[in-house]
Structures are given as structure tokens and as C-alpha cells.
Amino acid sequence: MRIALILALTFAVSCKADETARAYGAGGKTWTLTEIDGQPFNAMASLSFPEVDKIAGRGPCNGFSGTMSVPYPWFKTGPLRSTRRACPALGDETRYFTALQDMTLIEVLGDVMILKNEKSREMMFRAAD
Numbered sequence: 001m002r003i004a005l006i007l008a009l010t011f012a013v014s015c016k017a018d019e020t021a022r023a024y025g026a027g028g029k030t031w032t033l034t035e036i037d038g039q040p041f042n043a044m045a046s047l048s049f050p051e052v053d054k055i056a057g058r059g060p061c062n063g064f065s066g067t068m069s070v071p072y073p074w075f076k077t078g079p080l081r082s083t084r085r086a087c088p089a090l091g092d093e094t095r096y097f098t099a100l101q102d103m104t105l106i107e108v109l110g111d112v113m114i115l116k117n118e119k120s121r122e123m124m125f126r127a128a129d
Contacts, residue, residue: 019071022049025108031057031125036099038122043092047100047113047125059096060089075106075115099123 017023026049033045043060050056053069055077062085067078080097087093103115103123111127 059093
């Protein structure tokens with residue numbers, strides 16, 4: 001009886017459903033940043049959801065990864081870890097990382113993904129081909 005209970009609890013924990021944006025259309029795609037706060041973002045930056053509770057991407061200079069485990073439609077990153085290469089677009093990268101960590105909601109509409117917050121900030125992404 002005790003073994004059956006342990007197996008049942010193990011199975012229940014391992015079968016946790018993915019309630020993050022990944023399961024609601026954001027997973028399996030690489031998202032390219034096109035705008036921050038309604039202004040075109042001309043540097044290259046991306047975001048993806050490679051596995052449950054994880055995010056990853058590239059800023060104009062560096063790759064990054066982190067956690068994100070809040071349920072859809074919420075968006076909150078854990079600490080982001082990035083490489084530390086310098087490049088001429090470092091200012092754009094700082095803008096991207098700062099805005100990304102400031103977002104609190106996510107909406108996935110086909111090939112468009114919008115991150116926003118209660119301060120009316122917004123980031124628009126498009127699914128890369």
C-alpha cells in the first residue's frame with residue numbers, strides 16, 4: 001500500500017501540466033522583437049520558450065536564459081543569465097533586457113506575441129519564419 005501511494009504521488013508531481021505561455025502558442029517558435037513601447041526596435045533580439053518553465057533568447061550582443069513559471073497570461077522572468085560580450089548595440093541590449101524584465105502580461109495571437117505591463121509599456125514580437 002505504501003509503495004502504491006509513493007508511486008501515485010510521484011506520478012502526480014511529474015504530470016504537472018504546463019500552464020505557462022509556452023502551452024498557449026508561444027512554445028516551439030522563436031520570437032523576434034519588432035517594437036518597444038510603439039517604437040520600432042531596429043536591432044536584432046529574440047525570445048523563445050525552449051522547455052517548461054524556461055526562457056531563452058538573444059539580445060543584440062549576447063545570448064541569455066532564465067526561468068518563467070507563472071501561468072498564462074502572466075509573464076514574469078526569474079533572474080536572466082547572459083553572456084558578457086560587448087558590441088556597438090549594447091545600449092539597445094540594455095533597453096531590451098530592462099523592458100523584458102518589466103513586463104507582467106503576455107498575449108499570443110498566432111504569429112504575434114505582445115508583452116505588456118500595468119504602466120502601459122509594451123513589447124511586440126513576431127514569430128520568425
